[in-house]
Amino acid sequence: MDLTTVTCRSTIEVKELAYAQIQNDIEALKESIRALKVRHNTLSMTMLLPPEILAAIFLWNAEMMRYDRKMRWTNVSHVCSWWRRIALETPSLWSRIIFNINRNWVPAMLSRSGATTLEFDMSVSDPKEVQVCKAVLSQIHRIRDLCMRQPFGSLTSLSGVILGLTKPAPLLERLLIRQEDINMPSAGNKISHFNLFRGCAPRLRTLELQGIILPLNLPALSGITTLTLRNINRFKPSLNELVEALESMKDLQTLTLRSAFAFDPQSDPNPSYFAADLPYLRSLNIRSDTISCTALLWRINCPHTANQRLAVSAPDRRVFPSLNIDEALCALGVVLREKYLDGLRCLSLSMRPAGYCMGLKAWGETGNRIQPPEQVPSLMVTLAHSNLDKLCALLLGLPLDHLESLHVKELPFDATLWRTTFGDIETLRMVHITGFIGPFLLALHHGCPIRDSNTPQKPGRPDKLCFQGLRILTGETCPDATLAWQNNTHRACLLERRKRGVGLSELYMLDIPTGTPTAAVCEPWRTVVDKVHWELHDETTNVGSYLWSDIHSDSASLEPSEGEYDEDQYEVDWEPDYYSDYDDYDDPLSYF
Structure with missing residues (x-):
């Protein structure tokens, strides 16, 4: 057909034939352009790289940009058909399913990941996401890292999803469950009578719970080495329940508790009657009131702990009506002296810039004339008080008889306080x-x-x-x-x-x-x-x-190194150097 003779006034049959011929010509031109693009790309030196080298580069790029919310590491699959083929045939490249991706992409990632182990990190804020989450959890047998979050303003609860974790997880190494809004009605839900992973999670080593509590004496949790409990607003475990759970975790190496347990002196008047033995514990991080922290320290035995960080505040007078804060702080110093400080030779005292709390560090070595020892501190205590008398009350319980080095930063000690607190220490040099x-x-x-x-x-x-x-x-x-x-x-x-x-x-x-x-x-x-x-x-x-300049060096900071990850530091504007030689843009998953 001669297309030059066809006009808008032609009959419908003629125009349909013209449309079909035009479409065929367009497709032919596309194929020609695609072939030229393929030829163009074959002239590049990168086409000489073996597939395994390209796959390793793609994996390195994805790891460097793993916290990029736009997931721009997928751009490597948009460069050319050769790169796209290698990317799609590398299962480990698609094995990390993170919470900020479109939930419609999850089935494609599960398919492309093949049989490789998975990292699953996803938020659960509405019923549709719950269904996606359950679909992924059906592959629990190959999940290595499992993280579930319930963000602010969520319309659903994590409890139903958690109760579905009843299949064995032979490869699971890390379990993290976070309920970020601790004030919502479902926050702190206590889950009991729960057969987690049917007791089969032999590789599970890390457990972190925030805003929600699981039974800690489950068989699947007996082998964990890192336990973190944060902001358990409701249904907090009692001190006895926590100690009994810790006793079952003999391999525990790192313990972090922040507003995570409840101590009632009426129900447990003698807090030292039973202590959990934690022979491998190396790091202890507790944030609680003074009395609860003291009671917990009496209930755990960890002779080889190298790093203790304690953040203590004034107890609630409704729970402790006959409170004497100075006696409580002195008791905390006594338990530290008896159980966690073999020899105190260096002490550093500081007040935070906000002026509402003070901190101290204690070492078993003296350090030099400018700064304390550079090793990990044996003890770090932060007091949520601005009154120096409270700090001195804690110092009264510490073993200061052999103190050799003292570092004081921005604390308004007067002459009398200096003399009465440290003046009689004959070893202070x-x-x-x-x-x-x-x-x-x-x-x-x-x-x-x-x-x-x-x-x-x-x-x-x-x-x-x-x-x-x-x-x-x-x-x-x-x-x-x-x-x-x-x-x-x-x-x-x-x-x-x-x-x-x-x-x-x-x-x-x-x-x-x-x-x-x-x-x-x-x-x-x-x-x-x-x-x-x-x-x-x-x-x-x-x-x-x-x-x-030859002897100066900065003093060690009293602030703990929480080290929040900067998720934008790996944000890189990347533009491909080659033309794309495929044309399936109509597929919403084609870019992925």
Whole structure:
């Protein structure tokens, strides 16, 4: 047919024949273009790469972008037919089914993953997602990592999905269940009488529950090594139930409990009658009130724990009506001393910038003159109090008799508090102060026959000196340094202490703000201290900062390293270098 003679006024039969011929010509041109694209791609050096090398590159790219919500790692299947074929024939590339993908893609991923092990991470917010979730869980026999989330504003509950986990899971290694909205009516649902995986999950090692609680004494959970319980708002397990469950987890290595159990002193007046033995526990992380935390620590035996992190707050007076917070903190210090601190040689105290809580770290080694030991701390306690008396109450229970190094950061200790808390520790040889150093120098005056407004003793009547073992003093970022080092009374005090055999041997000052006294003012201190190291730092000219460069190193932070993952750090704008040589755009799964 001559298409030039066909017009819009032609008969329907003629136009239909013309349409068919035009469509055939279009398809032929598409085939020609596709063949040219294939020829174009064969000229590229990447076409020489073996399929297994390309598959390894695709897997590496997917792993680097595993937290990319747009799943742009699938772009490798849109470059050319050769790359697409390799991508579709690599089952492990499709084995991670994450919660942010379109649920319509899940069947395609299950099909393309073949028989390889699966990682399943999906939210359950409406009934349709529940059905998709159940479809994936039907493949529980090949799931290695299982994560289910119930987000804010969910219209359904996770309980029905969890109760369906009754088939054996021989390959499962990690189980994570999170109910993010702990205030919703179904939050904290207690699931009981539940045959999880029919007791068959021999490789299960990690269990994390948030906002929901499972029976912890199930046979499938006996071999776990990492247990995390967070924000159990309702139906919290009692202390006895928790301890009995821990006793069945003999291989436990990491335990994290955050608002996860309930301690009732009325039902359990003697919290130490039964203790769970955890011989392999290496990391302990507890966030609770002071009394509950103390009771739990009495109930677990973990002699080889290398890292303890405790965040304690004031108990609820409705639960503990006869509460004495100072006695509770002292009791916490006692249990730490008796069960978790073999030798305390280095202590670091700090106040968080918000000013609502304080923290301490304890080590079994001394560290150097600038910072505590770099090893993992043996103990870390964070107090949700801004009153220094509460921190001192906790310190009263700790074994400070052999303390050698003390690091204090931004804590407003006065001279009396310095002296009464640490002044009688004869083994204390090094004190590192970040912040105001003047009150500590005033504490050194105690017992020295020097007359000034801060020492009421009269000259000529010396008393017992405090800090008798002190030999090294380090000051960092001290805004009162100018007044302190120009004060002749402080220098006279150090001279008197030196005459009585307890003088300083080394004095270090660093990061002193602008306005520091000149070298002429600082030089007389060399007459009362054997080694004096000054950093006369000027913020405008940076003069003198090099003097400290060979010995300065940052102090260890008291903040725990939670390490939230930045899901956008692997977001990469990627454009393919080659033309696509397939044309199935009408299929919604063709891009996937």
